Amino acid sequence: MPDIQNQPMSKDKSVEQIDAVVIGAGFAGLYMLHRLREMGLKARIYEAGTGVGGTWYWNRYPGAACDVESVLYSYSFSPELEQEWTWSERYAKQPEILEYANHVADRFDLRKDIQFSTRVLSTIFDDAEHRWLVTTDRGDRVSAKYCVMATGCLSAPKDIDIPGLDAYQGKKYFTAYWPREEVKFDGLRVGVIGTGSSGIQSIPIIAEQAAHLTVFQRTPNFSIPARNERVDKDTAERVKAKYAELRRRQYDHYIGLVGGLEPVPTNPKSALAVTPEERIREYQYRWDLGGLYYYTSYMDLYRDREANETLAEFVRGKIREKVNDPEVAELLCPKDYPFGAKRLCADTNYYETYNRDNVSLVDIKSTPIDSFTAKGLKVGSKEYELDAIVFATGFDAMTGALFNIDIQGKGGISLKEKWSAGPYTYLGIMTAGFPNMFITTGPGSPSVLYNMIIGNEQHVNWIADCIAHIETEQLRSIEPQIEAEKKWVDHVNEVGETTLFVKANSWYVGANVPGKPRVILPYLGGFDLYCKKCNEVVENGYEGFVTA
Numbered sequence: 171m172p173d174i175q176n177q178p179m180s181k182d183k184s185v186e187q188i189d190a191v192v193i194g195a196g197f198a199g200l201y202m203l204h205r206l207r208e209m210g211l212k213a214r215i216y217e218a219g220t221g222v223g224g225t226w227y228w229n230r231y232p233g234a235a236c237d238v239e240s241v242l243y244s245y246s247f248s249p250e251l252e253q254e255w256t257w258s259e260r261y262a263k264q265p266e267i268l269e270y271a272n273h274v275a276d277r278f279d280l281r282k283d284i285q286f287s288t289r290v291l292s293t294i295f296d297d298a299e300h301r302w303l304v305t306t307d308r309g310d311r312v313s314a315k316y317c318v319m320a321t322g323c324l325s326a327p328k329d330i331d332i333p334g335l336d337a338y339q340g341k342k343y344f345t346a347y348w349p350r351e352e353v354k355f356d357g358l359r360v361g362v363i364g365t366g367s368s369g370i371q372s373i374p375i376i377a378e379q380a381a382h383l384t385v386f387q388r389t390p391n392f393s394i395p396a397r398n399e400r401v402d403k404d405t406a407e408r409v410k411a412k413y414a415e416l417r418r419r420q421y422d423h424y425i426g427l428v429g430g431l432e433p434v435p436t437n438p439k440s441a442l443a444v445t446p447e448e449r450i451r452e453y454q455y456r457w458d459l460g461g462l463y464y465y466t467s468y469m470d471l472y473r474d475r476e477a478n479e480t481l482a483e484f485v486r487g488k489i490r491e492k493v494n495d496p497e498v499a500e501l502l503c504p505k506d507y508p509f510g511a512k513r514l515c516a517d518t519n520y521y522e523t524y525n526r527d528n529v530s531l532v533d534i535k536s537t538p539i540d541s542f543t544a545k546g547l548k549v550g551s552k553e554y555e556l557d558a559i560v561f562a563t564g565f566d567a568m569t570g571a572l573f574n575i576d577i578q579g580k581g582g583i584s585l586k587e588k589w590s591a592g593p594y595t596y597l598g599i600m601t602a603g604f605p606n607m608f609i610t611t612g613p614g615s616p617s618v619l620y621n622m623i624i625g626n627e628q629h630v631n632w633i634a635d636c637i638a639h640i641e642t643e644q645l646r647s648i649e650p651q652i653e654a655e656k657k658w659v660d661h662v663n664e665v666g667e668t669t670l671f672v673k674a675n676s677w678y679v680g681a682n683v684p685g686k687p688r689v690i691l692p693y694l695g696g697f698d699l700y701c702k703k704c705n706e707v708v709e710n711g712y713e714g715f716v717t718a
């Protein structure tokens with residue numbers, strides 16, 4: 171048998187030669203494939219799941235929904251697609267978003283270039299050939315000039331860091347990879363660990379089914395009523411007539427939360443420069459609107475702790491109004507980090523759920539979970555017997571999915587090694603030493619602090635144009651200059667430090683994963699300014715990049 175591992179790729183007949191590999195068939199990967207094919211390149215997506223949709227393929231837990239309005243959380247690249255698809259609710263639920271992803275895959279005939287049920291194991295740069303060798307768990311070995319990591323920001327579930335999980339004999343469910351078949355909790359004693367967005371969306375629905383639900387809360391989160399509603403025919407048509415304007419508003423906005431049919435204004439004032447009465451009116455207006463619109467309220471809310479506290483206390487007041495038992499209400503009120511510095515949640519009946527007789531809240535901040543047992547789990551000396559446990563414990567955000575692949579750049583340096591003190595990127599799209607490897611909505615880009623579909627679209631467009639440039643100029647590769655990358659990383663950190671986002675132990679700063687370096691992961695300078703910077707880089711001849 172020849173030793174194929176050690177043969178140069180170009181001479182190895184078992185290695186298929188293509189132009190581009192895209193990893194992941196979520197919204198970024200699908201559109202990337204579409205653009206690459208439009209350019210006449212031979213491209214393939216490798217996808218671990220059996221279907222398209224990424225986040226929306228895996229996160230099928232009860233109550234899973236998008237907390238960005240459907241009309242905004244959709245592709246903008248095809249006016250025909252916009253016109254033919256009708257969202258049924260203000261906030262689409264997971265099945266409808268997955269149906270949309272499937273519709274896109276069919277409409278643009280993408281499936282023929284997607285290999286499902288295939289996990290990429292490694293992508294290794296060949297210095298001599300200037301190509302990436304990609305290997306998979308199905309034995310594929312493919313050589314590609316370009317490699318696009320469309321692996322998602324919240325796709326690598328966090329390890330469960332509580333002892334004794336294997337000892338537990340009951341049913342275990344993970345919101346991040348929920349079973350495809352229906353899960354029934356009727357008559358069961360259920361425990362939920364985790365009160366971030368996934369926990370907050372699933373808890374009210376599980377409570378309606380379970381005999382008893384026990385929520386184990388370490389840190390309470392701020393959650394705003396989503397106020398979801400059906401979209402009637404007339405509204406849907408009026409939205410369709412306004413799409414062009416809607417998209418312009420979205421792209422020109424720092425966080426893209428601009429409202430659906432009716433624009434939701436951004437408030438340019440300081441929260442501390444207005445009277446308490448005006449502040450309450452503003453906060454009540456956004457409370458009644460529902461959803462995430464506190465992110466576009468007073469401009470100093472996320473920079474000034476005193477300003478932030480005015481909103482935090484307003485929302486705590488709402489929690490106290492909703493929850494009957496004052497002790498439970500106090501436990502549900504976040505007090506030790508700024509409002510919104512942990513990702514804000516939008517809910518349907520979350521706080522109200524704690525008024526049910528079959529729901530109890532256990533504070534695991536003051537007494538942490540000690541371990542799992544055969545029948546449930548122990549908090550201090552008390553054992554909770556549970557028939558099923560739901561883990562809504564979050565993700566190794568923004569870097570976890572990349573580190574799950576053995577990525578080696580020039581000279582065999584691994585990405586993990588290069589990023590051991592935190593991610594290093596230029597614009598969040600590329601990293602020096604990894605030529606022709608692109609990351610969609612990577613660390614150092616607005617990513618999770620913007621709308622993931624539109625943010626990915628902007629990245630895919632930039633990447634596709636960059637690849638077109640390389641092909642037209644008959645170049646071999648492009649990568650960031652080390653100095654430009656360092657300058658960008660410093661800028662990302664400096665901007666992050668001016669905000670309150672760095673003041674919470676959140677996944678935004680990697681604090682949810684033990685041992686992960688604490689660095690601000692998304693770029694907080696605003697999507698509008700970020701796009702301007704991306705465009706300027708191109709206008710100035712790919713400033714800050716080096717080509718070969």
Ligand code: N01
Pocket residue numbers: 235236237238324330331332345363364365366367368369371387388389513534539562563564565618677682
């Ligand atoms: O995860 P999270 P998520 N013992 O990290 C707790 C997006 N998303 O899956 O805060 C006990 O927010 C942890 O406690 P603490 C959205 O961007 C969007 O809910 O670390 N508890 C926390 O309460 C979101 O932010 C939608 O103290 C433990 C929870 O588990 C992101 O995904 C819907 C623990 C994890 O919360 C992640 O949300 C859903 C332990 N050992 C998600 N480990 C939309 O609507 C963790 N926890 C679009």
